[in-house]
Amino acid sequence: MLTERQLLILKAIVDNYITHAEPVGSRSVSKREDIDYSPATIRNEMSDLEELGFLEKPHSSAGRIPSHKGYRYYVDHLLSPKKLSKNEIIGIQSMFRDRFSEIEQVIQQSAKILSNLTSYTSIVLGPEVFESTLRQIQIVPISSSAAVAIIVTDTGHVENQTVALPENLDVNELEKVVNILNASLKGVPLVKLRDKLTTEISKVLEKYIDQYDEMLSLLNKTFLSQQNEKVFFGGKTNILAQPEFNDVERVRRLFNIFEEDELISRLFRPEDKGLTIKIGQENRFEPFDDCTVVTATYSVEGKNMGTISILGPTRMEYQRVIGILDYLSKDLSKLLTKRYQQ
Amino acid sequence: MLTERQLLILKAIVDNYITHAEPVGSRSVSKREDIDYSPATIRNEMSDLEELGFLEKPHSSAGRIPSHKGYRYYVDHLLSPKKLSKNEIIGIQSMFRDRFSEIEQVIQQSAKILSNLTSYTSIVLGPEVFESTLRQIQIVPISSSAAVAIIVTDTGHVENQTVALPENLDVNELEKVVNILNASLKGVPLVKLRDKLTTEISKVLEKYIDQYDEMLSLLNKTFLSQQNEKVFFGGKTNILAQPEFNDVERVRRLFNIFEEDELISRLFRPEDKGLTIKIGQENRFEPFDDCTVVTATYSVEGKNMGTISILGPTRMEYQRVIGILDYLSKDLSKLLTKRYQQ
DNA sequence: TGTTAGCACTCGGGAGTGTTGAGTGCTAAA
DNA sequence: TTTAGCACTCAACACTCCCGAGTGCTAACA
Numbered sequence: 001m002l003t004e005r006q007l008l009i010l011k012a013i014v015d016n017y018i019t020h021a022e023p024v025g026s027r028s029v030s031k032r033e034d035i036d037y038s039p040a041t042i043r044n045e046m047s048d049l050e051e052l053g054f055l056e057k058p059h060s061s062a063g064r065i066p067s068h069k070g071y072r073y074y075v076d077h078l079l080s081p082k083k084l085s086k087n088e089i090i091g092i093q094s095m096f097r098d099r100f101s102e103i104e105q106v107i108q109q110s111a112k113i114l115s116n117l118t119s120y121t122s123i124v125l126g127p128e129v130f131e132s133t134l135r136q137i138q139i140v141p142i143s144s145s146a147a148v149a150i151i152v153t154d155t156g157h158v159e160n161q162t163v164a165l166p167e168n169l170d171v172n173e174l175e176k177v178v179n180i181l182n183a184s185l186k187g188v189p190l191v192k193l194r195d196k197l198t199t200e201i202s203k204v205l206e207k208y209i210d211q212y213d214e215m216l217s218l219l220n221k222t223f224l225s226q227q228n229e230k231v232f233f234g235g236k237t238n239i240l241a242q243p244e245f246n247d248v249e250r251v252r253r254l255f256n257i258f259e260e261d262e263l264i265s266r267l268f269r270p271e272d273k274g275l276t277i278k279i280g281q282e283n284r285f286e287p288f289d290d291c292t293v294v295t296a297t298y299s300v301e302g303k304n305m306g307t308i309s310i311l312g313p314t315r316m317e318y319q320r321v322i323g324i325l326d327y328l329s330k331d332l333s334k335l336l337t338k339r340y341q342q
Numbered sequence: 343m344l345t346e347r348q349l350l351i352l353k354a355i356v357d358n359y360i361t362h363a364e365p366v367g368s369r370s371v372s373k374r375e376d377i378d379y380s381p382a383t384i385r386n387e388m389s390d391l392e393e394l395g396f397l398e399k400p401h402s403s404a405g406r407i408p409s410h411k412g413y414r415y416y417v418d419h420l421l422s423p424k425k426l427s428k429n430e431i432i433g434i435q436s437m438f439r440d441r442f443s444e445i446e447q448v449i450q451q452s453a454k455i456l457s458n459l460t461s462y463t464s465i466v467l468g469p470e471v472f473e474s475t476l477r478q479i480q481i482v483p484i485s486s487s488a489a490v491a492i493i494v495t496d497t498g499h500v501e502n503q504t505v506a507l508p509e510n511l512d513v514n515e516l517e518k519v520v521n522i523l524n525a526s527l528k529g530v531p532l533v534k535l536r537d538k539l540t541t542e543i544s545k546v547l548e549k550y551i552d553q554y555d556e557m558l559s560l561l562n563k564t565f566l567s568q569q570n571e572k573v574f575f576g577g578k579t580n581i582l583a584q585p586e587f588n589d590v591e592r593v594r595r596l597f598n599i600f601e602e603d604e605l606i607s608r609l610f611r612p613e614d615k616g617l618t619i620k621i622g623q624e625n626r627f628e629p630f631d632d633c634t635v636v637t638a639t640y641s642v643e644g645k646n647m648g649t650i651s652i653l654g655p656t657r658m659e660y661q662r663v664i665g666i667l668d669y670l671s672k673d674l675s676k677l678l679t680k681r682y683q684q
Numbered sequence: 685t686g687t688t689a690g691c692a693c694t695c696g697g698g699a700g701t702g703t704t705g706a707g708t709g710c711t712a713a714a
Numbered sequence: 715t716t717t718a719g720c721a722c723t724c725a726a727c728a729c730t731c732c733c734g735a736g737t738g739c740t741a742a743c744a
Contacts, residue, residue: 365706365707367706367707367708368707368708369706369707381707382709385707385708385709386709388708389708389709399707399708402707402708403705403706403707403708404706404707404708405706405707405708
């Protein structure tokens, strides 16, 4: 168990390193107002803190920097929640001004606000597709042999895919198919569409539709669509301003990761609701070994909708980030609840 | 007018600099097989070429590098078109294997192929929206107060937008509106939708529809959608491998530009058909002052559809890039023509 | 016994210096 | 006209030196 004074010093060092990004020496700690021990005393404590694994030395004659364990302790025990400033609240509120912009736009906007306020990179995952259900399906021919299949979900999300039409298709037949689908699939979760198609629907179609085989393969194609939740970024390049990323090779690796939506949505999907903080190796993903990911979920009526996250260096302004993320996720939940319930 | 020998030397220097990214000295030029003059002779010619503005010296005791004028001359006069290698052709063909994937997927795929083959960054602009016309419009309610408006174009492109519904809306009314729209707007270019709405349609609606005002504002909202052509990237991070981009601040600026679709689509829209090469300041965009942009257009039946471009350093493998871009744009045109005509 | 002053020690980083080698430009000879 | 020869230039690199920020240890002090 750490002593009062050790806590004080640990907090001072982490605070200082977070703002200045440079190893913290005993002298600068002893100069702080809330601390009046001599540098020598501080040094002794620092040495102990290092032994306990909370601090590290980049090299023998430098100051100390927090270890991952140090950050973890700082986050878990030393952080007093901080109210948002007026500006921050105003910034967030402005997002809700345009009341009826598209839901995806709202989410995209959240990502932007988040990155602006924190000056890190934000990642927002849209509503998880596998939770949403079919509202309507539509097949619009665009030529004699191709059509666009459109799926609208209950969350207002639209997916579309170009599919080949069977030759000599009767347009009325197509209409019949669409009607059958809409009658029997409304409210079915997207992930179950293919099941339903092969079990129930195919029988009905067989009965009423001429070009049964072709139709079935067409529909199979339609329901195959990716079904990934959407990934929105805010301030992709913000993180480059951090001295930790002053190396093009690192930037390259990071941005390669950014390109892979699937990887991103796996990495940033949280295990549970609420706010989680993953520091360094806790991410279990080597390229993020000295990054911190803070994730919050947003939800509608207790149903998890998606997540909003911040990606930054382990040397992150935890207090601000947590405050903002917490506030924003709740506000977003409120806003979406309003939307969906109406 | 340059002498035979000067041409030979200029070409040698540009070739060499393109592959090695280092200033070229007289000795290394004289060692080439196709050149047998002594370094001293070469030096004299190089000095002349510098005076003429085709070459530059980074500093007094370094070799020469091509100036923008040098590249321009090289591209215009010294480049022999080169056939694609088998691998390259196979790579491109593989793109067409999945015959009925979405058209946007094909275009996205082109971008990827392009960047893979060239190891630069590729930018592909989708079909220009203002050329496409309305195929069908659909308004799907997702709650009592919100709906998704969906517009399908003749090119198979789908746009959607969430809109607010008037209170106490009669669903039948909505259906009537949609029917009217579909009957009278099919084939109208997207850019003219709003015009048509205020001129012709509004009168019809006024006659048949109860909640006229609310409906009109709803439709206005629907037709307001961005109408930008889509921007696809391939190998965004490829360009970071170029030594020219070994500076995080530069990378930051570049990627900030990448984020702005509108800027990108303005920058990469060509003035005319065919292949254009913009070297350095010819781009008239300061951040691209030492980049080259090679752009080709693809089209269907002579109608310009979009563009495919390569962004790389001025020190670019022009020959390869031109060959690939030329081939790919033609193949893409062919493919799309097939699609649209069916 | 906890705290602090004093001091020797460490080490990264910046400034200064010398050397190397690739390259140039000029001159004079072939 | 071409080329060999030579003096000159300059970036890059290695080397040294020194400074200063910081540490750890010890001994003295409250």
